Amino acid sequence: MSMPHAPSVLLVDDARDMLELLRRSVNAMGLTPFTADNAVDAIGILEQGPVDVVITDLNMPGVSGIQLVRYLGEHHPRIPVLVITGYPKLEDAVQVMKLGAVEYLVKPFTQEELRQAVERVLRAIGAMPSAAPPPATVRDGFHGLLGRSRAMQEVYRVIERTSNNKATVLVTGESGTGKEMVARAIHYNSASAAAPFIAVNCGAIPDQLLESELFGHMKGAFTGATTSRAGFFQAADGGTLFLDEIGNASPAVQAKLLRAIQDKEITMLGATRPQRVDVRLISAANNDLPAMIRQGGFREDLYYRLNLIHIHLPPLRDRTEDLPRLVDHFNHRFSRELGKPPLRITPPVLETFAAYPWPGNVRELEHLVHRLVILLDGTVATSDLPMHMRSPAPRAAVPDTLVSLAAMERQHIRAVLEAVAQNKTKAAAILGIDRKTLRGKLKDPG
Ligand SMILES: Nc1ncnc2c1ncn2[C@@H]1O[C@H](COP(=O)(O)OP(=O)(O)OP(=O)(O)O)[C@@H](O)[C@H]1O
Ligand SMILES: [Mg+2]
Known part of the structure; x- marks a missing residue:
C-alpha cells in the first residue's frame, strides 16, 4: 500500500459492536476510519470529504446497504465498496456485485480476512492508473x-x-x-x-x-x-x-x-x-x-x-528457497495481529522446514506459523515443532541419491543412535548387528 496519504475508509453498520470492531481493525491497518450506523449518515460523510473505500453491512433498518451501494454506484463510481453479507445470501451478493461492489465479506469473518479484503480493494484502486510493467528483474x-x-x-x-x-x-x-x-x-x-x-x-x-x-x-x-x-x-x-x-x-x-x-x-x-x-x-x-x-x-x-x-x-517442497521469505511474512503478519514481537526462527528450524514435504503447501505453512505465533514467545527451536515434522521423513534421510552405500549406512546409524539417545546396545539391536560391529563402524573414518 504505497499511497500518498493514509487511505480513509467509511464503515457503515447498524450494529454498534460490529462498527467498533471494524473501526479498530481499520485503525490497526494504518488507515483512517469514519463510521456511520446508518446509510443516511454515511451519505452525509461521503458528501463532506474524501473517502477512499466504503465498507458496508447490507441488512440495516431504514435505507438498506443495497440502496447505499446503488447510491455510491451512481454518485461516486470511483469509490470501491466492500460489502459485508451473511452466508448463504447469494442473491444479495449477486445483486450488489451488479451494482458495483468490488468485494464481499461473508459473516462471520476473521480480522485477517477483513485485512486481506481491504488490501485487495486498495490494491484495486492503486492498480487502476498503473500501465508500465515493472522491470524484468528478479521480483520478491x-x-x-x-x-x-x-x-x-x-x-x-x-x-x-x-x-x-x-x-x-x-x-x-x-x-x-x-x-x-x-x-x-x-x-x-x-x-x-x-x-x-x-x-x-x-x-x-x-x-x-x-x-x-x-x-x-x-x-x-x-x-x-x-x-x-x-x-x-x-x-x-x-x-x-x-x-x-x-x-x-x-x-x-x-x-x-x-x-x-x-x-x-x-x-x-x-x-x-x-x-x-x-x-x-x-x-x-x-x-x-x-x-x-x-x-x-x-x-x-x-x-x-x-x-x-x-x-x-x-508444490512448496520444490521451491524451498521461497520458505524463508514466506515464514518471515507469516511470522510478522500474525505477530502484528496479536500485538506481540515477531518470533525468532532459528536456522535449524528453517532446515527442518526445508526437509519437510509440506503436503498442504503454503496453507499448511501459514497455519503452522500462526500456531507457533500463538503458542510461543521469543525463539523457536526444532523441539517446538510438531512431532511429524521432526521425525526424519524419507526425504530427509536420503540427502542425495548419488551417495555411496557406506555414506548411507553412516547416516542411518547416526539417525538410529539419535532416536535411542545414543544408547549403543539399543541401536545395535535395532540395526541387527552386535555392539562390536557397531563400534567398528563408528570408528570407521568418515
Ligand atoms: N506465493 C504465496 N505468497 C503468499 N501467500 C501465499 C502464497 N501462496 C499461497 N499463499 C497463502 O496460502 C493460502 C492458500 O492459498 P490459496 O487459497 O490461493 O491456495 P489454493 O491453491 O487455492 O488451495 P486449494 O487447492 O486448497 O483451494 C492462502 O492463505 C494464501 O494467502
Ligand atoms: Mg483454492
Missing part, C-alpha cells in the same frame, strides 16, 4: 504472491501476459499452493481491476444448484423458482469469474460453460433467449484434468477452451 513478489524462486518468477511473468487480454486461464497445482491468489492477481493486474472478481467453488455447490447459480434462472424455471434471479456470470460481467475446483462441474454445467465461452453469451434457466456477457474465466483444478478426460469425466473441448493460458504452481 507480485500482487501479494511471495517468492523469488525461478518457478514463481515464471508465474509472475505469465500473469503479466494476461493483463491486457481476456484469455481464459487454467491454474493447476496441489492443494494450498496459491491457485486462488494467482486468480486474484490476474484480475487485479488487469484492466478490469475495478470490475467484480467473483469466486465460485464448483465442488461446494450441488450439481443442480450450480447451474442456476452460474447462469441465473427465470421465474418458474423449476419448482421453487418464485422469482427470476441473475447468476454469477451476470454478476461478474465486465470482470472475472473464478471457477474453483472445475473438475467437479457436472456434464450439464460443462456443456453450458463451453457454449458461454464459444458464443460469449449465456442462457438463464427457463429463458428462451440468450444474453451477452463479457467475463474473463479463470479456472482452478487440483485434480488431473487430462486423466479425467481419458476416463470420460471431463470434456476435452472445454478443457482446451479453459486452458488458453496455463499456470502451474509447483
